[in-house]
Amino acid sequence: MDTNSQEAPAHNAVRPLIRLEGASVTRGDALLLDSARFALMPGARWAVLGANGAGKTTFLKLLRGDIAPDISNDSEPARLYNLPGPDGRPGGEQTTPLGLRQRLGLVSGDMQDLYAKNEWAVTAFEVVLTGFDDTPLLYAEPSQTEREAARATLELLGLAHFATRRMATLSSGQGRAVLLARALACRPAALFLDECLEGLDAPARREFLAVLDRAAASDPALAILFCSHRTDELPACVTNALVIEAGRIREAGPLPGPLPGPLAEELAGLSPRRPDPTAPANPANPEHAPANAQANMRKQDRNGPSASTLVLAPPPPAGDFLLRVTDADVVVQGATLLHGVSWTIRPGENWAVLGRNGAGKSTLLSLLAGEFWPSALEGEPGRVEYGFARAGEALDDTRRRVGRVGAALDRDYGWNLTVEEAVWSGAHGSIGIYAETTATAKARASALLEFFGLPGLARRRILSLSRGQLRRVMFARALMGHAAEGPSLLLLDEPMAGLDTRSRRAARELLGRLAEAGVPLVMVTHHERDLPEQVDHVLVMQNGMTAFQGAREAYGVWQASQADRKAGPGRGLRS
Known part of the structure; x- marks a missing residue:
């Protein structure tokens, strides 16, 4: 036919x-x-x-x-x-x-x-x-x-x-x-x-x-x-x-x-003609890049990265916390988006942030990234402390050590830069390029583009990319880190949104291997099956407050208890 x-x-x-x-x-x-x-x-x-x-x-x-x-x-x-x-x-x-x-x-x-x-x-x-x-x-x-x-x-x-x-x-x-x-x-x-x-x-x-x-x-x-x-x-x-x-x-x-x-x-959720995961990157078909990124990660494990200077993340801090939020409120235009949030992320932990639409998940990630600062509603404002901050470092430089990936960032990145320029901007922590990019940062960007199987797109304009291609470019940007050292923390806000079945599977595997390589993850999602198994802790937001935080196994117990509470005596079945 x-x-x-x-x-x-x-x-x-x-x-x-x-x-x-x-x-x-x-x-x-x-x-x-x-x-x-x-x-x-x-x-x-x-x-x-x-x-x-x-x-x-x-x-x-x-x-x-x-x-x-x-x-x-x-x-x-x-x-x-x-x-x-x-x-x-x-x-x-x-x-x-x-x-x-x-x-x-x-x-x-x-x-x-x-x-x-x-x-x-x-x-x-x-x-x-x-x-x-x-x-x-x-x-x-x-x-x-x-x-x-x-x-x-x-x-x-x-x-x-x-x-x-x-x-x-x-x-x-x-x-x-x-x-x-x-x-x-x-x-x-x-x-x-x-x-x-x-x-x-x-x-x-x-x-x-x-x-x-x-x-x-x-x-x-x-x-x-x-x-x-x-x-x-x-x-x-x-x-x-x-x-x-x-x-x-x-x-x-x-x-x-x-x-x-x-x-x-x-x-059936499968991909026709799935590419060989060990095949080299194919710039002519960058939609296969997630599988190629996995192959490159395996290659890195055995033989070193494609560029000899590529390090995925800096060493974890010596202290007992990576990031700590204490009694933080966030008020925007008179609306309280977060209230009384306290949360500690320790070295070696990877977190999922779950909750309904409007619960405060994305606002919480913006607080961690430094886009919001705790509001002073009653008395002193809450605190956000970064355990990975360097001695004598300006707060703005510390915040640039936080990488971000998500559909909202894709939407807000309105500058029609080339792919390589968009990746360079990760070293500056900016949307767009406002300063000269160092040779070290450019070398890391080239290595990351190769790492994700995207070197053939380096000179393409980002507004000409598909959603899946742009998401992988933003992954590369997030892994630049301040001064091209890699991110001390990677924030992921619905990173699978808009990705097809094969790309989601490959992205999940990629995130798991990034976690194994020492990149700390905080991932917001509405699809729990998208979480890599390396995500071992869960925080649940409800109405701008934390309803649960703890190990992933404990979350399952908490979830079951919530379902029992909603059912209540005699409400498990309906006549």
Whole structure:
């Protein structure tokens, strides 16, 4: 069969909402999508799967009209729309998305990042209203009909009590649900969901999927494309799946049921054509870099690093603590984000930080990194002490010894530097380059790029990278350390977010070997299975306070006791 020509099951005489006929997308010298053939039928529900950099987001953007297909000499248009109007009447064929994107709803973590990054003072109700013009902000007075539709959608999804709340004050799960309301208020013909569960805790993920399934059930004609790297978190309404690989639609099949080979392997959480972990780095395919980094680590263990001066971390401090927080509060714009936090990280310990969205996990990491300082609410402020501080060293230089990796840093790194410049910035502890980089730092950066299998990307601009590629660049940046000595502490805020199955597995192994090599880890995650086994301690945050801290084995006991408390006498079963 032609594996690059996929259509949903026949719907008698119903015509596709969107049809791709040999559509390609090229940016610079890179072919991002190659001769895609696809028909999105009304009511079809697709899971879109594939590795980082495979072309999934490009595929969704092309279908939705956010980017245009390459110009071709074919007489047939590469992309054709035939959307009905909101009243269900035929809308007619057109080759451009003009006037249609309001009916092609989009929900993604990147959209939520846009509001967080710009700190726009917009309410949830206003965000829902922006969907009628497919803009991030309101640029015209909404009609009464639009206001009524927005209110009704918020009410339908159980979000009416958030209407007057500012978007910036909502948790990740609450904000993502508001974006779903934004997409649904316009009565879309199709809904595009791009990694929309990333950054959400387990209850928020379940609630989001439940809301999505209710929306799908209420509108049988609504087409859905759900792009995800976690195949165990697909919505129940999804009935078909396709795999994109190297810019081409390789396989497709129904769910459930027997699936073609690559699709079955992807749904099983496996990677088709897994690379040989002992193979040398392949700059032409940097998506394989995690496995190559593992091979380089094994090579380092046997023969020394690829650059003879590469040391992953400085020696641990001689004292009895690596970092100590004592009775710390953090207040930002009148809101108490952390209260009474006391915590000690000792040499040789690796910690997981767990908790619901909005519990204070990321704020705690920002406190450790020195972005926040304890507030003085009553009496003296709390303290943050660094056991790895050098004698006579300025506090700013001590903080630069803390490496950071996470989706928020990826988002905030707006400077379009080259890959090697982004890695150099780790030695300065800055976003961007504001001082001359020493030869020692440049040599370490080159060694780290080789270590992660990325030397072929050194001169690429970071805004041209896939999410998986950029995350590995940020790992290299974090391992630079102040004065190119390596990090004394590595803070990881959802480091697996946006990574495919193979990349998550390789990153987990990488983090484990970094811990074994003496790099202390503090890792925030909403997926406990992403934790490497070397993480031996757990801290749980609830409402800005620590609810538990101790050994990982003790955490399991504590977790069981919490479940028993919630069940209570006679509440274990429901009649």
